[in-house]
Amino acid sequence: MTDDNRDAEPGEEDIDLDGLEDDRTVQIKSPVSGIDSATGAGTSLEFTARSLFARRTHRWVKSELPAYLLIQCSWYMAFGLQMVLFPYLITNRLGLDGTELGLANMALSGPSVIFLLLGGVIAERSRSKPLLMILHFAAALPAAGLAFVLATGNLAYGFMIIYGIAMGTVGAFMMPARDSVLNEVVDRRSRVGSGVTLQQGVAFATIAQFAAQIAGLIIGGYADKLTRMPDFLGGFSVGPIPSWELLTFQAIIVAMGTGFAIFLARGRSVRTGRSGLGAAFGDINEGFQVVLANPKLWAMTALMFGVGIFVIGSFLVVLPIINRDIYGLASDGIRDMFVTFWLGAFVSSVALSVFRHIKRQGRLLLTAQLLGSLAILIMLAKPPHWVFLSIVFAWGLAAGVSIAMSRSIVQDAAPKDQLARVLSIYQLGFMAGAPFGAALMGWLVDFFPDQPQRVAVVPALGMTILIIWMVIRTPIWNMKNVSPGRA
Template identity: 65%
Template sequence: MEDDFDRLDDKIMEGSRSPVSGLDTAFAAGSAFGRRVVKNVFRELPAYLVVQSSWFMAFGLQMVLFPYLITNKLGLNGTLLGVANMALALPSVVFLLIGGVVAERADGKRMIMMLHFLAALPALMLAFAVDQEMLAYPLMVAYGVAMGTVGAFMMPARDSILNEVVYRRTKAGSNVTLQRGVAFATLAQFAAQIIGIVLGGYADKATTMPGFLGGFEIGPIASEELLVFQACVVGFGAIAALLLARGKQVKTGRSGFGAALGDIAEGFQAVKSNERLLVMTLSMFGVGIFVIGSFLVVLPIINKKVFGFGPDGIRDMYMTFWFGAFVSSVILSMMGNLKRPGRLLLSAQFIGAMVILVMLWEGIANYHEIFLGVVFVWGLAAGVSIAMSRTIVQAAAPAHQLARVLSIYQLGFMAGAPIGAFIMGVAVDTFGPYDIAFVPAVGLGAIVLWMVFFSPIWNMRADED
C-alpha cells in the first residue's frame, strides 16, 4: 500500500508536466486514485483491531478453559498445571526468534491469515476429545505445545505490522501516533479477552446473575462447544486480515542456511547496543518469572483450594483482572504523548507488586470481594505496564529490525514464563497459596528498584533519540 502512495505522487507529477493537454485528466485520475488509497488505508487500522480482537477473544477462552480442564475436569494438582503451562510457554522460547526473522521476510498479511487458521486446529482437537470423553493430560500438553508454537510466530508478525499501519495512516493525514495506535491495540486486546473470559466461565455450569440484573441464569454451556467457538473466533481473524496491506518484506542480502542465524545475531546486536531495549528485555524476563507464574498457576489454585470455585471463579478473577487493564487502557488511549513514559511504567509495576502482598492474609478466604478488588488493582497496573513497555520498545527499535527486536523482547518475557510457571506450581503445592505470594511481590519490587536506580528508563523522555 505504501507503493500506492508513490504511484499517487507519480500521477500528480505526470499532470504537472503537461501544461497544454491532459492536465485536468491527470489530476482527476490522481485524485480518484488518491481517494481509493486513503480509503484503503483508513480501513486498515479497524481491520487490524478486529484481527487483534479475534486472537485475544480466543485467548480469553483459553485462559479459563485450559486450567479448568486440568484442575477441575481432570482433577490434577498445581505441579501438573504448572508443567502444562510450561508446555504452553516453552515453544515461544524455542521459536520466537525464528518467528521474528520470518515475520520480517514473509508477507505479513498472508502469515497472519495462515497462523489464525492453524490456531483453530488445537481447539478443535480438544473439543473432539471432550465430546468423546477421551480427554487426557497428554492431550492438554500437546495442545499447549501447539498453541505455544503458533503464538511464537504470531506475536512478532502481528505486533510489527502495527507500525506499518500507523505509518500509512499518518501519511494519509491521520493524527494517530504510535502511542495511540498501541493504546487502541491494547484496548482491543483487553476488551476481547474479557469477553472470552466471560464466555469461558459458563463452561459446564450455570451462572445466576445478581438480583439487580434480573436474577436470571445463563448457561451451562458445554466445554466442547466453547472450544469449537474458540476455534471459529480465531479463524475469523484470517478473514479480517484480508483488509490489511501486504506489508514490507525486509531483504538482508543473506541467503542459505546461515541467513536466519545472521539475522537473529543482528537483532541481538541492536538490542545490546540500545540501553533502553536491553533493560526492557531483561526486566521482562523477571516479569515472566515472578508475575506470569503467579497469574497462570497460583490464581487458579487459589480459586479452587481457597474459595472452592470452578470455571465461574476463574472467569470472575480473570475478567476482573483484564477489566482493570481495560480501564487503564481506555484512559491511556485518551491521553496525548507522555513525556515520561518510563516513570508511569515503573510506578504501575511497583503498585502491581505491592497489591500482591494482600494475598498473604489468610483471612482473605472469607472475603472474595476483597480478593477481586486486589486483582482489579493488579489489572489496572498491568494495563499501564503492558501499553507503556510496548510503546517504549517499538519507539526505540530500528524500523528495519522491528520484528526481530520485538521477538527478542518477547523472548525475555516468554523465557521467564515457563520457569515461573514450574517454580510457582511446585511452590504452591509445597507452601500453600498464601505464603507463596511473598515471592512474586518481592521479586517484581526488586526489578522495579533496579530499573529506577540503575537504568535510563525512569529519567527517559519520549522525545529523546
C-alpha cells in the same frame, strides 16, 4: 514572365499570397490548438484518476487500523477463552494439582522460547498480510482438535500437553508478526494525514486486546456450569455450556482473523542480504546486537524476563489454585478472577489512550509495576473473595499501564528495519521467564498445600528487587519521550 504573372494552369485560381500567409497561419494553428485541448483534457482526466485513486487509497489506509484491531480482537477473544478453559480442564475436570498445571503451562509457553526468535525473522522477511492469514487459520486447528477429544469423552492430560505445545508454537510466530504490523499501519496512516500517534496506536491495540479477552473470559466462565444473573440484571440463567462447544467457538473466532487480514496492505518485507541456512541465525544475532547496544531495549527485555518469572507464573498457576482451594470455585471463579484483572487493564489502557504523548513513560511503567507487585501481598491475609477480586483489579490496572508503556518504549526505540526481530527478542524475555515461573510457582504452591496464598511473597519480593535495579542501573526511570515537532 515572372511567377507572379504566369498564366494559371487549368483548375487553378488566382491566389493572394498575403492572404495565403494568413490562411496558412490559421491552418497551422488549428491542429496545435486541438493538441492543446487534447493534452488539457488528458491532464484533467489524469488528475481526476489520481484524485479517485488517492481517495480510494486514503479509504483503504484508513480501514487498516480498524482491520488490525479486529485481528487483535479475534486472537485475544480466543485467548480469553483459553485462559479459562485450559486451567479449568486441568484442575477441575482432571482434578490435578499445581505441579501438573505448571508443567502444562510450560508446554503452552515453552515453544515461544524455541521459536520466537525465528518467528521475528520470518515476520520481517514475509509479507504481513498472508502470514497473519496462515497463522490465524493454523491457530484454529488445536482448539478444534481438543473440542473433538472432549466431545468424544477422551480427555486426558496428554492431550492438554499436545494442545499447549501446538498453540504455543503458533503463538511464537504470531506475536512478532502481529505486533510489528502496527508500526506500519500507523506510519501509512500518518502519511495520509491522520493524527494518530504510535503511542495512541499501541493504546488502541491494547484496549482491543483487553476488551476481547474480557469477552472471551466471560464466555469461558459458563463452561459446564449454570450461572444465574443478579436480580438487577433480570435474574435469568446462562449455561451450562459444554466445554467442547466453547472450544469449537474458540476455533471459529480465531479463524475469523484470516478474513480480517484481507483488509491489510501486503506489508513490507526486509532483505538483509543473507542467504542459505545460516541466514536466520545471522539475522537473529544481528537483532541481539541491536538490543544489547541500546540501553532502553535490553533494560525492557530484562524487565519482561522478570515479569515472566514472577508475575505470569503467579497469574497462571497461583491464582487458579487459590480459586479452587481457598474459595472453592470452578470455571466461574476463574472467569471472575481473570475478567476482573483484564477489566482493570482495560480501564487503565482507556485512560492512557487519551494522551497523545506521555513524557515520563519509564517512571509511569516502573511505578505501576511496583504498586501492582506490592498489592498482591494482601492475599497473605486470606481476605474475603470480594477483597481478593479488588486486589486482582488493582493488579490489572498496573498491568494495563505497564503493557502499554513497555510496548511504546520498545517500538519507539527499535530500528524500523529490525523491528520484528527486536520485538521477538523483547517478547522472548517475557516468554522465556513464563515457563520457568509457572514451574517454580507450581512447585511452591504444592510446597504449601494448605496455604497457597503464601506464595504471593515470592513475586512481590522478586519484582521489587528488579524494579529497584531498573531505577538505579538503567536509563528507564530518567528517559523522556520527545513529542513530534519538538525533536
